[in-house]
Each structure stands twice: as structure tokens, then as C-alpha cells.
Amino acid sequence: MPHVVIVGGGLAGLSLATKLVGRGEDWTVTVIEAQEKVGGRMTKEDISWEGGSASIDLGGQWVGxxxxxxxxxxxxxxxxxxxxxxxxxxxxxxxxxxxxxxxxIDFAWMDGYEGKRPDFSPEVAEDFRQGWEKFCQLRDVLPRGKRPTEREWRSLDDETMGAWIERTFTTEEAKEYFRAETRFIGPLGPADPSQTSLLNCAFAQVIAPQGEEPEEFLVDGGMGQIPLMLRESLEKSGRATVRSGCVVTEVEVVEGGGKGGVRVWISRESESIKADVVALCIPPSRLSRLVFHPALPARHTTLFQRFPQGTCCKFLAVYDRPFWREKRLSGNSFFCSPDVLFEATADASKPGKPSGVLAVFIVGDLYFRWKKQFEGVETEKDPERRKSLETARNRVVLEELSRFYGEEALSPKAVVLGDWPANQFVGGAYSGHATPGTLTTVGEALGEAVGGRLFFGGTETALRWAGYLEGALESAERRALFRLWKSLSTTMMTNFLTSRYRWTWVDVLSEVNEAPGAGAQDPPAVVEENT
Ligand SMILES: Cc1cc2nc3c(=O)[nH]c(=O)nc-3n(C[C@H](O)[C@H](O)[C@H](O)COP(=O)(O)OP(=O)(O)OC[C@H]3O[C@@H](n4cnc5c(N)ncnc54)[C@H](O)[C@@H]3O)c2cc1C
Known part of the structure; x- marks a missing residue:
């Protein structure tokens, strides 16, 4: 019975395992997750205080x-x-x-540039509008359904988004506001406009159009329960094992015709697991830390180095009630001002629960400035000192919040941090992004299989909603094409298994999509409202 090892127990890895197990009796699956908890960027923390409790999403939470x-x-x-x-x-x-x-608030990036904005002068408003239209023209010429990796896009890939903003807008206000929108909403990351290319930003808007409102809904009970549910059902199936707290360090492809396979080495356990195929569902920047035997093609290793994670900490302040609503405040805000520590807040409270949750997003340089003041807090051995350092660190954010939401903001029942840049197995939030010049040189290697035994998944590899939970699922569904191997023609299978470094899942997908009846099983996009 073929054995599939999936490295990474985030949404992509767990949903791929679920698809494979759902195929029938033909596969056994092992998911290996580095952290004790499964879920990756979709984890939750359950907290309680005298008189209350809450389940808090530390990562992905909204759905469009x-x-x-x-x-x-x-x-x-x-x-x-x-x-x-x-x-x-x-x-x-x-x-x-x-x-x-x-x-x-209406943002240009959300196709709402007529809307609620700072009271720009007519000159600034016109400058802003023209710049956005130019950006849309660039976006609209990009190909659909594939990454713009050809050399014809090179000039867009060479220019940073920051440089383009500088030369496109004429007024300082329009430049500053567009930079802030770009950082927070536009490209995947979040990436500072100086760190990513115009091409990457425009492509992000093609595959993850912000006008489709990806943050429209929240999930009853929270997103963080999903990985636990998937894990439970995998383990119940009897054909899948989920091993958490195991860090994969090396992946060795063993040649040998029908007897070949892959060995996946787990650190500290001097143990290896044998597999027929391995799907690596971890962020590209984390792939660069693994050792491969034989070495991966240079395109892959270079790509992994040029695909850093964004910088964002999700700071969650939990109150006994959503007090801001009493002041007719929505809890949603966007800050683009040198005197404010964070860039946005959102009301992340759950209906039917008395508690109120404000999610605060601390991104980019602001994150490092804030964290630097309290370095060592996580490793402090003395519990009392640690507590006082944590209190001081949190106080800085709460004081900022109180400037806008009032004194009640200073007294949360609890504070929980999704400190993603400090998480060494994820490396940052919300996702990875291509640095300038990357897409048109080594971009093809993103998600490209190697040698018929190594496959790559994870939200960064998706061609729709990359960087989002949806992208994690899309990448897994493409990988779930494992289950189609048997029904594919022998010729195609032979090609697939022998064409080293040539086939990608996208190729397979397009063949499958062209088959009569493809897509007949598409699930309905049903939204159940529970207000
Ligand atoms: C703060 C924050 C807010 C977000 N908000 C939203 C949102 O509202 N809506 C939305 O759609 N998306 C959101 N996202 C993005 C979304 O959460 C991610 O796109 C998605 O969870 C990624 O899933 P994944 O499985 O591809 O990767 P991951 O979740 O990163 O999973 C990869 C897993 O691999 C493991 N791993 C890494 N290295 C190794 C190794 N060597 N050995 C074994 N395991 C390893 C990691 O521990 C991790 O669990 C948010 C993300 C963050 C962090």
C-alpha cells in the first residue's frame, strides 16, 4: 500500500491528508508537524478568567x-x-x-476609491485616483490562471512597488496613503512596498482581488477548531497518523526503480520514515532550512531564499464585553500615522458570547520597534519578572488602543499574542511574498514537483487566494490529485513519473480540467448566516 508523508500540519497538509484518506483503501498517510499543536497559521488558544472564557484565533480567522x-x-x-x-x-x-x-473604510485596493478617505484636497484626490487607475491597467494585462514568470514581465518585476509609487504619484499625501494601503492590504505578506516588486503586487491583486472582500465573515466557534477536527477525523480513519512535535530536517530520495522511495528524517529522534511520495506543505522560507539528498535544482533553492514571510503580530485584547459598541464604534480601524504603533484593529468578537475581542495588527518596522524594547521576555526564567515584562509590553499597545477606544481598553481580561515572526516554524505572517526579480527568474519553481516523488504545497503555492486559508486548500486540492493517479491513462502516468523536474501539478490539473465532466463535483459556495 503506497505511503504518503506530508510535512507540515497546517491547513494545507491536513486537508491534503483528508483528501487522500477519503480516496479509499489505497493510501496510508503520515502527517508530520513540527509544533506540538497542529494548525500552523490557523491555531487557537483557549483562555479563561473569573466569570468567563473565550477561544481565540491566533492566525487566520476571516473568510470571504x-x-x-x-x-x-x-x-x-x-x-x-x-x-x-x-x-x-x-x-x-x-x-x-x-x-x-x-x-x-473604503480602500482603493478594495475597488472602492470613491469612498471614505481622509479629506484630501481635490489635487491629492485626483493624484490618488489616477495612480490607482494606472495600477489597475498594469494588473489587467497580467495572465490569468498562471504566474507571470516569463521574461516579458521582467521590467515590472525589477521595479519595487515603492519606486513605482514614488514616480507615479505627484503629491506626498497620495504617496503615503497608497504606501500604507499597499503594505496592509495590497500584496501578500504584508510586505513593505520597498521589499516587493510591482509585478508581485499586481499579481496579488489578480489572484486575491481585495474587492471580493476576503474578510466578510467569521466562523462560529472560530477557525482554530478546524485543524483539531481534521486531525481527529484523520486519526479515526485508521489510515492516517498525525505526529506533532516532530521537526523534519532532511529529505532523502532513494533511487531504485520500483523499490525506490523517500526517507524523511526527523531531528533528534534519529529516525526516518519511508514514503513513496512526500508532499512538503510548509512555507517556502522554511523549506530553505531543510537538507535534500540529492540537492534540489538550484531554481528551487534560490526561490526558497527569495520568498520571505511578512512581518505581523496579531495582538488580541479580550474584554468582558465589546465596550466600544456602546460608543458607536465598530472596532475596525486603519492607522497610517507615524505616531501610532499599529496599523489596524478589527472586532473579532463572536456572536452569542458576552466577551469582546479586539484584534490589533502590529506590522513591519513597527513590530520590531515594539519588540526590541522587551527583548528576552519569552525566555525570562523568573516567572515574576517575566510577568512584569509581559505586562509592560502589553501596556504599550493597550495605551495606544485607549487613545482611540477610551479608558476601558486599558483593562482587558486577557491578552493573547499570535507572534508569528517569532515562530521559527512559520517565520512570519500573513504569508510569504516574492522579492523583486524573483518571479521572472525562479518563479516557475514555486510549487513545482521534483522528480515525481517530491511535491510542494502550502498557501504560497496557490494560484487563487495565495496567502489565505483558501489558498492553503487550493494547494491541497491540487495535491489531492494524487488520488487521480489511478484513473489517469498509463501513458500520462509514465510521463508523470519519469519526467524529472518537468511536470507540475498545474500541468496535471489542466489535463484533468480538460477531461469531460471535470468540475462536476464542484461544491456549492453556500454561506450560512447566523446573526
Ligand atoms: C495573523 C494571521 C492572520 C491571518 N488572517 C487570515 C484571515 O483572516 N483569512 C485568511 O484566509 N487567511 C489568513 N491568514 C493566512 C492563513 O492563516 C494562512 O494562509 C494559512 O493558514 C496557511 O496554511 P498552510 O498550511 O499553507 O501553512 P502553515 O499554516 O504555515 O502550515 C505549515 C506547517 O508546517 C510546519 N512546519 C514548518 N517546518 C516544519 C518542519 N521542518 N517539519 C515539520 N513541520 C514543519 C509549521 O509548524 C506549520 O504548522 C492569516 C495568517 C496569520 C498568521
Missing amino acids: PTHRLLLSLLKDLGLSVFPSPSEGNSILCFSRRTYFFEGT
Whole structure:
């Protein structure tokens, strides 16, 4: 019975395992996860205090109406969604000025550039509008359904988004606001405009269009319960093993015709697991830490080095009630001002629960400035000193919050951190992004299989909603084409297994998609509302 090893127990790895197990009796699957908890960027923490408790999502939490695979998974698991709270005034802070808007803030990146903005002068507003239109023109010429890796896109790939903003806009305000929107909303990452290319930003808007409102819904009970549910059902199936707390360090392809395979080495355990094929569902930057025998093609290793994770900490302040609603504030805000520590907040409270949760996003340089003041807090041995350092670290954020939400913000029942840049097995949030010049030189290697035995998944490799939970599922569904191997023609199988470094899952997918009846099993995009 063929054995598949999946490295990485995030959403991509777990859903791929689920698809394989759902295939029937033909496979056994082992998922190996480095951390004690499965879920990767989709984990939760359960907390309690006197008189209350809450389940807090440390990573991915929102889902959009076009996240077809995720909505379908939620339905299968019996989980419902509800509209993300947005009633009341949102806060927009720009250049040290604070604006209050009824409803949500409209961003250019969300196709809403007519909307609620700082009170720009007509000259700045026109400058901003023209710049956005130029960006849309660039976006609209990019290919659909594939990455723009050809040399014809080289000039867009060579220029940083920051340089393009600088030469496209004429007013300082428009430049600054566009930079802030780009960093927070535009490209996947979040990446500073100076760290990623114009091509990467435009492509991100093609595959993950912000106008489709990816943050429209929240899940009843939270996203973080999903990995646990998937793990449980895999283990119950009797054909899958999930091993957490095991760090994969080396992957060795053993040649030998029909007897060949792959050995996956686990650190510290001097143990290796034999597999017929291995799917690596971990972020590209983490792949660069593994040792491969034989070495991967240079394109792959170079790509992994040029695909850093973004920098974001999700700081969650949990209150006994969503007190901001009493002040007619929505809890949603966007800050683009040198005097504010964080870039955004969102109301992440769950309906039917008395508690209120404010999610605060601390990104980019601001994150490092904040963390540097409290270095060593995580490793401090003395519990009392550690507690006081944590309190001081959290206080800095809470004081900022209180400037906008009032004194109640200073007294949360609990604070929980999704400190992703400090998580060595993920490396940052929300996802990885291509650095300038990467897509058109080694971009083809992203998600490309090697030698018929090594496959790569994970949200970064997706061609739709890369960087999102939906992208993690898309990458897994492509990998789930393992299950189609048997039904593919012998010729195709032979080609597939023998064409080293040539086939990719995308090739397989396009062949399968062209087959009559393909797509007939598409799940309906049903949204169950539970207000
Ligand atoms: C703060 C934050 C907010 C987000 N918000 C949203 C949102 O609202 N909506 C949305 O759609 N998306 C959101 N995202 C993105 C979404 O969470 C991710 O795209 C998705 O979870 C990625 O899943 P994955 O399986 O591809 O990768 P991961 O979740 O990163 O899984 C990879 C796994 O591999 C493991 N691993 C790494 N190295 C090794 C090794 N050597 N051996 C074994 N295991 C290893 C890691 O521990 C990890 O568990 C957010 C992410 C973050 C962090």
C-alpha cells in the first residue's frame, strides 16, 4: 500500500491528508508537524478568567464569499459563518489626523476609491485616483490562471512597488496613503512596498482581488477548531497518523526503480520514515532550512531564499464585553500615522458570547520597534519578572488602543499574542511574498514537483487566494490529485513519473480540467448566516 508523508500540519497538509484518506483503501498517510499543536497559521488558544472564557484565533480567522473551498469545508464540518461585525463608526488615522466613518473604510485596493478617505484636497484626490487607475491597467494585462514568470514581465518585476509609487504619484499625501494601503492590504505578506516588486503586487491583486472582500465573515466557534477536527477525523480513519512535535530536517530520495522511495528524517529522534511520495506543505522560507539528498535544482533553492514571510503580530485584547459598541464604534480601524504603533484593529468578537475581542495588527518596522524594547521576555526564567515584562509590553499597545477606544481598553481580561515572526516554524505572517526579480527568474519553481516523488504545497503555492486559508486548500486540492493517479491513462502516468523536474501539478490539473465532466463535483459556495 503506497505511503504518503506530508510535512507540515497546517491547513494545507491536513486537508491534503483528508483528501487522500477519503480516496479509499489505497493510501496510508503520515502527517508530520513540527509544533506540538497542529494548525500552523490557523491555531487557537483557549483562555479563561473569573466569570468567563473565550477561544481565540491566533492566525487566520476571516473568510470571504468567494472562498469556495473553505466555505465548502466549513459546511462539511457543520460550522456556520456570520458577518464580521461592522456596525458603528470606523476609525481612520492619517498623518496624525483622526477621522470617524459610519460603516467600513473604503480602500482603493478594495475597488472602492470613491469612498471614505481622509479629506484630501481635490489635487491629492485626483493624484490618488489616477495612480490607482494606472495600477489597475498594469494588473489587467497580467495572465490569468498562471504566474507571470516569463521574461516579458521582467521590467515590472525589477521595479519595487515603492519606486513605482514614488514616480507615479505627484503629491506626498497620495504617496503615503497608497504606501500604507499597499503594505496592509495590497500584496501578500504584508510586505513593505520597498521589499516587493510591482509585478508581485499586481499579481496579488489578480489572484486575491481585495474587492471580493476576503474578510466578510467569521466562523462560529472560530477557525482554530478546524485543524483539531481534521486531525481527529484523520486519526479515526485508521489510515492516517498525525505526529506533532516532530521537526523534519532532511529529505532523502532513494533511487531504485520500483523499490525506490523517500526517507524523511526527523531531528533528534534519529529516525526516518519511508514514503513513496512526500508532499512538503510548509512555507517556502522554511523549506530553505531543510537538507535534500540529492540537492534540489538550484531554481528551487534560490526561490526558497527569495520568498520571505511578512512581518505581523496579531495582538488580541479580550474584554468582558465589546465596550466600544456602546460608543458607536465598530472596532475596525486603519492607522497610517507615524505616531501610532499599529496599523489596524478589527472586532473579532463572536456572536452569542458576552466577551469582546479586539484584534490589533502590529506590522513591519513597527513590530520590531515594539519588540526590541522587551527583548528576552519569552525566555525570562523568573516567572515574576517575566510577568512584569509581559505586562509592560502589553501596556504599550493597550495605551495606544485607549487613545482611540477610551479608558476601558486599558483593562482587558486577557491578552493573547499570535507572534508569528517569532515562530521559527512559520517565520512570519500573513504569508510569504516574492522579492523583486524573483518571479521572472525562479518563479516557475514555486510549487513545482521534483522528480515525481517530491511535491510542494502550502498557501504560497496557490494560484487563487495565495496567502489565505483558501489558498492553503487550493494547494491541497491540487495535491489531492494524487488520488487521480489511478484513473489517469498509463501513458500520462509514465510521463508523470519519469519526467524529472518537468511536470507540475498545474500541468496535471489542466489535463484533468480538460477531461469531460471535470468540475462536476464542484461544491456549492453556500454561506450560512447566523446573526
Ligand atoms: C495573523 C494571521 C492572520 C491571518 N488572517 C487570515 C484571515 O483572516 N483569512 C485568511 O484566509 N487567511 C489568513 N491568514 C493566512 C492563513 O492563516 C494562512 O494562509 C494559512 O493558514 C496557511 O496554511 P498552510 O498550511 O499553507 O501553512 P502553515 O499554516 O504555515 O502550515 C505549515 C506547517 O508546517 C510546519 N512546519 C514548518 N517546518 C516544519 C518542519 N521542518 N517539519 C515539520 N513541520 C514543519 C509549521 O509548524 C506549520 O504548522 C492569516 C495568517 C496569520 C498568521
